[in-house]
Amino acid sequence: MSKPVSLGEFEQVILLAILRLGENAYGVSIKSEIAICTGRKPSPGALYTGLNRLEEKQLVSSHTGDPSPVRGGRAKRYYNVTPKGIEAVTAAQRGFQSLLKGLDLPGVSHA
C-alpha cells in the first residue's frame, strides 16, 4: 500500500467541507461551509489555490456544471473528493485522534 499524501491543515478543512457538501461542492458553497463549521472566513485566494493544489495532488476531481445567469453565464466548477483524497484525509484525522488520546481538552470529546 502506498504512503498517504501529507495534508496541510487548510487542505484537510477543504476536503472535509467538500465531503460534507456532497454533490453541491463548488467555490461559493465550500467557502460558506467552512465559514459555518469553523467560524473562519477563508480568503478567496487561499481557497482557490488550495483547491488547485488538491487537484494537482489528485485528491479532488472537478467538473463544470451548467452556466447560470446569476453568474454572468459562467458555469460552476463542482469538486469531488477522490478515493485517494478520502484515504489522505482519513489518515490525517486518525493521526489527530491518536494525538488527542489521553488528553483532556475542554469541550473536545473523542472516541
Added chain:
Amino acid sequence: MPKAALAERILEMVTRPQRSASIVGDLLEEASNRSALWFWLSLLHIFVSHLFQDLRAHRLRMMWLGFSEFLIFVIVVVFVMGEFIEVKSYFRPYREIVHYGLPILLGWHIARRSRGCELASGVSLISVILIFRAVLVLPLFWTYRMMPPDLQVDPYTVFMHTIYGTIPFCVLIILGSFICRFRMSACRRKLLLS
C-alpha cells in the same frame, strides 16, 4: 458585463481559461450583495495567490530559469551590447531601444521558456536581478567608513537608490512576460472555442 470579462482576462494570466471563468462566476455570485471594491480586491488576492503558488510549486525550475535568464542578460549587455552602447551612445534611438526593449524582450523570452507559469518566471528573474543589485551594494555598509570623508556616501541612500532604479526595468520585464502570456492565453481561448 464588462467588468467580468476583464476580470476573466486578468485571471487567465495565471490560470486556465475554464478555471478563470468559474472563479469569476463564483465572485459574481457573491458580489451580488457586496461592493465592486470587494470584487476587485478578491480578484487581486486570487491573482497574487496563484502567481505565488506557481513560484512555490516549481521553485527549482523557477530558480534555474531566473538565473539562466540573468546570465543571458549579462552576456548580452556586457559582451554584445556594452561596447556598442559606448561607441554609439550619441545615437539616442538605439540607446532607448536597448533600455526599454531589452527588458521587455527578456521578460518575453523567459515567459516563452516556462509554459504554464509565464508570469511566475518573470517574477523569478526580477528577484534574481534585485538580489544581484543588492549584493553589489551591500559591501558599502561596511566599507564606507574607510573612504575619505569627502567621498563618503550614505550607504542606505545608495541601497534604496539602486533598488528604486531597478523598478522600471522590472516593470518592463513583467510587461514582456504579460505580452507573452496574453498571446498564449488568446491562443488557448481560440483552441477552446474551436
